[in-house]
Amino acid sequence: MRQEQSAEPLWSVSDEGDSAMLVLRGDWQPGEGQAFPSASAVLKACPSGIKRLDVDAGALESWHGSVLPALLYGLETRLEEKGAALHAGDLDEELQALLDLTRDRIGDARRPLAAPLLERVWEVLLGAGNATYAVGVSVVLYMKGLGRLASGSVGFRARDFLDALTQSGVQALPIITLVSLLVGSILAFVGALQLQDFGAEIYIPEMVGVAVAREMAAMMTAIVMAGRTGAAFAAHLASMEVNEEVDALKTLGVSSYDFLAFPRILALTLMMPLLYLYASAISILGGLIVSMLALGLEPAIYLARTFEKVALYHFYIGLLKSVCFGALIGMVSCHIGLRSGRSAAAVGESATRAVVISIVGIIAVDSVFAIVSTLTGA
Structure with a gap:
């Protein structure tokens, strides 16, 4: 078990072979002096050859703002680059909705604007x-x-x-x-x-x-x-x-x-x-x-x-x-x-x-x- 060194840890990661479990707990409310983990910090606590990261939010008391959705989206993106997957099935509806919205908006922004050449040519011909x-x-x-x-x-x-x-x-x-x-x-x-x-x-x-x-x-x-x-x-x-x-x-x-x-x-x-x-x-x-x-x-x-x-x-x-x-x-x-x-x-x-x-x-x-x-x- 690897755990963030804090008086009241907000998260911890447990190894399970090529998979891991991210446990979220406590109050994720932004405040003065409150430090939240980054996606890099969480991945460092995971096995090097991780294939799957599960999220356990059963002990999560409350959250506010975009800190937690941003962390989950960052983990999802970094894991996809490694060929791994993030599974967050027990999030509350509001948090899941905000995560989906973040995924859609950033995904649209990253999607290439230029369509393939043949598709653009077809659109021009169709319009003509x-x-x-x-x-x-x-x-x-x-x-x-x-x-x-x-x-x-x-x-x-x-x-x-x-x-x-x-x-x-x-x-x-x-x-x-x-x-x-x-x-x-x-x-x-x-x-x-x-x-x-x-x-x-x-x-x-x-x-x-x-x-x-x-x-x-x-x-x-x-x-x-x-x-x-x-x-x-x-x-x-x-x-x-x-x-x-x-x-x-x-x-x-x-x-x-x-x-x-x-x-x-x-x-x-x-x-x-x-x-x-x-x-x-x-x-x-x-x-x-x-x-x-x-x-x-x-x-x-x-x-x-x-x-x-x-x-x-x-x-x-x-x-x-x-x-x-x-x-x-x-x-x-x-x-x-x-x-x-x-x-x-x-x-x-x-x-x-x-x-x-x-x-x-x-x-x-x-x-x-x-x-x-x-x-x-x-």
């Missing part, structure tokens, strides 16, 4: 598949909604549609104006820095015009609308989901898609081409301002070269892009909003996901347009 399926479902529902609209059987209120038009159009003009003016100015300024070396500043109007008409006006407008209107649509519908307003519509036999999502998608699809044309004009104006101030180019010459050198088919491509971008933003935002969780955090998460997925989708669709344009020579 679900997103592709969701986009397909949204496109089918939108086409069906357009068919019902053409037949005169609309499922939404005109007031809601007008509100969505206002939110997607007039209210977005200030931010579209600012962004478009800056984009046109930046394009002209960067072009001036490069073309001045060759004395070719006269080509800045068509450079800015083509870049704005084919790419920048449509893409920047779409990104701004995704962050502004798309997030608002997703958050609004998610809030209705949280407040069970969507469930109320379903109970009344009203299609939540036709009543809530379709007018928003349609409004965004219709307003995006108009915003694109407005953004194109403002961006060209921004290029004109920089050309006048930095290069001394006459406004009449700038506008004449823009109208002469920038063909209309560039604007046709931009208009087609803007229609696709508007439908994409609307479908993604409404789909995510109607399928959000039922908590305040879910509303914010829905808005964030709508913006991120919309922007990624905009870039992907623009890449498809670029590939098709290259193959067809447009």
